[in-house]
Amino acid sequence: MELSNKPSKGKLIASGIIPFIFLIIMVAYIFGPGSELLDLGVPLPEISMEKINFVDSEILVTVRNTGPIPVEIVMADVNDRIQPAAIEPDRFLERYETAVVRIPFDWNEAQPYLIGLTVGDGTRFEKEIEAAALALEPNFELVGFFAIIGIYVGIIPIMIGLLWLPFIKKIGKNKYHFFLALTAGLLLFLGIDSVEEALKVSEESLAGSFNGALLVATVIVLSFLGLYYSAEKLVKRAESSRMTKPVAIALMIAIGIGLHNFGEGLAIGAAVGLGSIAFSTFLIVGFALHNTTEGIAIAAPMSRGKTMIGKLAGLGMIAGAPAIFGAWVGGFVYSPFAAVVFLSIGAGAIFQVIITILRWIREEGDKNLSSAAVASGFAVGMLIMYLTSIFV
Amino acid sequence: MHLVKTMKGKMLLTLISGFIISIIYFSLPFLVIEATEEPKTFLTHSGAVIQTSGDVLDPLYVASTVEFDPMEYLREFNYGRVSQLPDGTTLREFTIIAEDDKVMEVSPGVFYNVWTFNGTVPGPTIRATEGDLVRINFINNGAKSHTMHFHGIHPAEMDGVFEPVGPGGGQFTYEFTAGPVGVHPYHCHVMPLEEHIVHGLYGVYIVDPKEGRPAADEMVMVLNGLDTDFDTENNFYAANTIPFYYQHHPIQINLNELIRVYVVNMVEFDPINNLHLHGTLYHYYPTGTDTVPSFYTDMITLSQTERGIMEFKYDYPGKYLFHAHKVEFSEKGWIGMFLVKENPDQKSQSGIEYGT
Known part of the structure; x- marks a missing residue:
């Protein structure tokens, strides 16, 4: 087979390269020395x-x-x-x-x-x-400060959210679907929130030449596809190993939320670092309330297996701990480009998780996504997030 | 099959590593920047000395690099080519050439398209005695129409408004009897007028009384602004075009010598400008048309093309600021300094010679 391929392989490579050669010739012609063909208009500095x-x-x-x-x-x-x-x-x-x-x-x-x-x-x-504030120097005190913010905003609320697990465990199938849909609703809100934040940062701090909106779109799609691909692998492997499907899905959700929380931590750290917000206890309470719902998102799929406290706590850490790293990165080496990229990665991850959850509901629940439980769950999820977001 | 798979893996690896490298490049620029050696120093406005390994950004001209020398312009008066008419009148002939394609470094590193009379902003200071016949051979070498409009008394057809002089060598001869006594501006009066003025087509026209003026160290200050980004707000202000010039190159004057400054405000966009002098007060003659000063003050307010003559002496040697007390203007370049020196042989500065 390899041998018979040889002569045609050369042709194949050539036919693949020829368009590139023409492209290079064209670019060279347009930009080459002495060519003033397209020397129109006045380029403006930016x-x-x-x-x-x-x-x-x-x-x-x-x-x-x-x-x-x-x-x-x-x-x-x-x-x-x-x-x-x-x-x-x-x-x-x-x-x-x-x-x-x-x-x-x-x-x-x-x-x-x-x-x-x-x-x-x-x-x-x-x-x-908006408000000048002394730039943050990375010292131990500040590292600790950001870690505490990250714990308050990321880890503790998610752990609290996980405490709903016993409750979700005891409810019937319909109500369970309600909670799964609720999770999807929560996540959709988070995803939109990330996109909005990414677009805002790109608009405010990123130069036009980065094509902010398209950068966001590209990274979201890449992140979505990357996780989509690896999630399939993970679920497939879960079937053959001791990890159950609910755990695999919960893990995917935790990773998605973790990426989102990294972006959130980045935003918080940057805001403190740039002095654009005064970090009040009120704001921390707002974030905490908001993020408690993320715990429910992880707990919901886990409720259909054996209760595994260790795994649950681990998932909570995966989802929450990135807020700490985000705050460190945001506070000490903030760059708007990195912020946009991470927020977009988070958004893509979350959209992927939503797809996973919806597919699961469909498989579990009579191939039906339009039941009252699912529709109302989705709506309530969005509403809860909106209402808690008012505090932030 | 296997080959395809490894190729895919390699491509993925390349993509991912490229992605990561670009993120690092864009997000952590300081890793890429390498510091150069040999530190330079500069002074802040409050006098602190700062060292840098890079370049200094300071609108600070060195006398040898400035394209337009404000120090030369300051005391340069043009009396024209002088001849006598049969009836005994003095005729003063000037040739003024307008151009609009010159790009000048108005502040270190800042390049601006200046429109000029005889190559400079402001144009040459034209000086005559009341009753003289002033004849100006005006040549427009620019790409747009231009004129010369003098403030003063003259026939309508010499007003430089309704007779635009065409581009590419158009000519016109302005002729009028010098008067009234005072200090007046001249400027281009082609529409859009604001554009023609702010690009630099203006200058000073002084008419002296027949009996002459008391001997003094005389100088001309045109207060002007530069809108280098065309947003109808001035980016720079100055006395005689170059921002901060007289602050870094103080004007040297003598103790107890009479100083006479012909000051003309040509700032556009901002409704007013003003001039505050430190360490002494001046007698102020609005428009210079009267022989008796109207004010004894250290602060005058000037609207567009408002002008006058200031006369003062310093009782103590040293450095004295003069600047717009609209401090925004002074922080954008309209600030300067007199260095008052004790000079045993007075009158070292030239008195007035009525041009020959």
């Missing part, structure tokens, strides 16, 4: 201020050239007033290159600031900071 850190008597601006042409950063201002500043490593930025602008400035805590940068053709770009 820069994005991705991160603004307030440190001791200085404002640090991470700037990226996100336009179609190289730019030179020539001036910095604070509140539209010119300030002497420095830019490191240098003021010439190629496409996508970044630099840090250091503006010596005695800023005031909690005050809003407008940071402006001017490029060589006189165009000024600006970015608003």
Whole structure:
């Protein structure tokens, strides 16, 4: 078989490569030296201020050239007033290159600031900071602080949610389907929430050249497909091993929620780090209430097997602990690009989990997705999430 | 089959690793940035010295690199080519060439398309004595129509409004009798007017009284703004175009010597501008048309093309600021400094020579 393939293989490779060669020739022709064929219009410079850190008597601006042409950063201002500043490593930025602008400035805590940068053709770009706060230095105290936030927001609420397991165990089939659908409703809300957050971050902090909305869509689909593929594998393996199908599904849900919580932790850590929110106990309570429902989502499928406290706790950790890592990453090395990517991964994961749950309900429950229990469960799930989200 | 499977695996691996690398590149830029050596230093506005391994961003011109030298413009008066008419009138002839394609580095690193009279913003300071015949051979080498409109007294057809001078070498001769005594602006008056003015087509026109002025160290300050990003808000303000120039290159004057400043406000977009002088007060002659000062003050407010003459002396040596007390303007470049020096042989600065 291999031998008979040989002559045609060469042809196959050639026919696969030829279009690429033409593509390269075309690109070379258009961009090549002396070609002014498409030299129309005026390319405009664009820069994005991705991160603004307030440190001791200085404002640090991470700037990226996100336009179609190289730019030179020539001036910095604070509140539209010119300030002497420095830019490191240098003021010439190629496409996508970044630099840090250091503006010596005695800023005031909690005050809003407008940071402006001017490029060589006189165009000024600006970015608003709602409330200046000292940039976070990674020290043990802060690592601990973020861990505590992560535990409050991620782990504890989910563990509390898991306590509904005995209750769900005792109810009848119809009510059980109600709870499964409720879980799907909760997750759908979380998924939409992640998408919204990802789009918001990409709009506010990501340059246009990243195609924010399409980046979100692409990552969601990739994450969805990746998990879809591995979930099939997992469930298939579950059939042949000692892991039962409910556990496999609960594991998938936990992973999905975990990815989502990583994004959530990222957002919280970043918000604290960027000083855009004051982290009040009220907000933590809001997140905690909101996330308790995530515990139900894991408990629901598990209720149809033997009660396995250890596994359950493990799943709770898988779902909740990423909030801690998210808070660390968000607080110490925040980047809007990473935030968008992780939020989108979370959204894709959640959509995949919803599909898994719905399929399970269909298999379990008489091939029917339009029963009163399922429809009402889905609706109540969305409603609960909406109402608890008001607290956040 | 096996081959296909490993290829798939490899492709997947490549995809994933590419993805991860790009995430790292975009999210953790500081890992990619390498610091260069040899630190540079700069001064903040509050005087702190800051060191950097990168480049300094400071609108601070060095005298040798500035394209338009505000120090030269400050005391440069153009009296024209002088001749006598048969009836004894002094004729002063000037040639003014308009251009609109020049790109000038208005502040270090900031390049702006200036429209110029004789290559500079502001255009040359034209100076005559009341009653002189002023003749201006105007040539428009720009790509748009331009004119010269003088504030002052002249016939309607010399007003530079209804006779646009065509681009690419169009010519017009403006001729009028100098008057009234004072300090006046001239500027292009082609529509859209705001655009033609803010790009730099303006200058100062001084008419001296026949009996002359008391000897003084004279200078011209045009208060102007630059809207480099065309959002109808000025990005820079200055006295004589270059932001912060006189702050870093103080104007040197002598103790107890009479200083006379012809100040003209050409700022657009903002309704008012003002001028505050430190360490002394000035006698102010609005529009310069009267011989008796109207105010003795250290602060005047000027609307568009409002102008006047300031006369003052310093009693103590040292550095004194002058700036817009609309502080936004001063923080965007309209700020300067006088360095008052004790000079034993007074009158080292030139008195007034009525151009020959």
